[in-house]
Amino acid sequence: MTTVNLNRRRFLQYMASGTLISAMPQFAFSRDYKLNLTPNRAFQADVEIALTAHKTEVPILLGANTRVLKYSARLLRGPANTIKTLPSYLGPILHFEQGQKVRIFFYNQIAAPCITHWHGMHVPQIMDGHPMYAIDHGEQYVYEFEVNNPAGTNWYHPHTHEVTAQQVYRGLAGLITISDAIERKLALPDGEYDIPLIIQDRTFTADNQLHYALTMQQRMQGFLGNTILANGQHNPTIPVKTRAYRLRILNGSNARIYKLGWNDGSPLTAIGTDGGLLEAPQDFPYIMLSPGERVEIWADFSGRELGSELALKTLPYHGFSMNMGGRGMRGSQDRMNDGSRQGKEATIIRFAIQEQVSDSPQLPHILSPIQRFTEKDISNPNNTVPIAIGMHRMTFNLNNRTFNMLDYANLEKIPVNTLQRIRITNTTPSMRGGMRGRRGGGMMNMMAQPHPIHLHGQQFQILSRTPNYGDSTYAEVKDGFINHGWKDTVLVMPGEEVEIIKPFMDYTGRFLYHCHNLEHEDMGMMRNFFVE
CATH class of the missing domain: 2.60.40.420 (Cupredoxins -  blue copper proteins)
Incomplete structure (x- = not known):
């Protein structure tokens, strides 16, 4: 390993990029770090x-x-x-x-x-x-x-x-x-029947170049492209046979949240999530997938007619968005008609049934054993670790702090080889009386948007979800959350409180937690846990 002075490296980098003044607080640290x-x-x-x-x-x-x-x-x-x-x-x-x-x-x-x-x-x-x-x-x-x-x-x-x-x-x-050995025994679809699907959204210029220029609104809500790509391709169609496939789906977008569903309304069968296979398959009418999240789908094309197509779509919902004029979130979304708004319906990929086969694997009733954690397993039953989503001076933060490369607070110190209960809250004072319960709440409503919170290190389990208000927007998405199995990213809706149990095993040091809306992350909505 080579020892370098982190501050000298950063000083040179910030000098080159012209951002030295905004980065000055980091130079208070003088430790050397090994690369x-x-x-x-x-x-x-x-x-x-x-x-x-x-x-x-x-x-x-x-x-x-x-x-x-x-x-x-x-x-x-x-x-x-x-x-x-x-x-x-x-x-x-x-x-x-x-x-x-x-x-x-x-x-x-x-x-x-x-x-x-x-x-x-x-x-x-x-x-x-x-x-x-x-x-x-x-x-x-x-x-x-x-x-x-x-x-x-x-x-x-x-x-x-x-x-x-x-x-x-x-x-x-x-x-x-x-x-692993457990997966191999299940004989899940593999080879050509194991299909990766990376979903991203992009905006292109007239000469096909990627357009990325952030307005204030795009910084606050995250960049939303007007063209959806699947595996880097626009409007792809995959030929399939009349049998079962395994779809490994990643939301690789910067900020877009997808409401995945089949175009014919049939349920989605989930067999895995961020941290691996579920204990058993689960059917959903649709699945919400935020940036950084993964889901594995059992897609069975048996019994479908040759020449027919089945499309995977992102279904419409009233997405939360920034309203710089303070006139309410939903109206702000509905006025955007350029294809880049959150919650817009679109086709992601089509599957064309092109070959008849007689054999197909059966969906296993049991997939992978999972050790389920309960409150009895928690190492900190009387000291829940908070992750409070907030905003100050038009910048999102976590626990009233933004990112500083080496910084951590006392509440972010975690003993190694422990199971910690963590409470993630996405509430503001204006939400406590309901999303529309106060007049003149435009500034608070700017903050009222979903945040996909990602924790580095080992995956966690969701203990509970508590919406602190109910409205039609939440009702449009709530049945698409996968709350079982292992997760490393969880979508926390406005007004919602999510409790998780996370292991901090084996390794010490700084492990990040942050919003996986990448524009929010780059603005400083990221912190260190210090595991010791």
């Missing part, structure tokens, strides 16, 4: 990958190619199925087996500093992609970790301070799939 720039010879890797972030051009829409950022990978050691390339700008799928030891050489070939986070993976702090470890153009960072996670779907993306949103928006993202 993992060379491999550990004692770490015997089963898998080695060279992963590079770089600029390129790819076809997305008809006409000119689009300039993007992209992850590319090369397998240095390990099974041949470790890397699977996807079309367009998305990074390759990295496939791991539980228990494998993985070494990834990350090379930054983009102009700005960058660091990669393994979203959902249970790894040590120095391997987690904390923004303090961002490397400059031309530098290398070495990740070494054992795959502790069970079978499931995770992902990787940049976590560079104040530019995560831009770097993800311009293309840096990819899936991680993990297998």
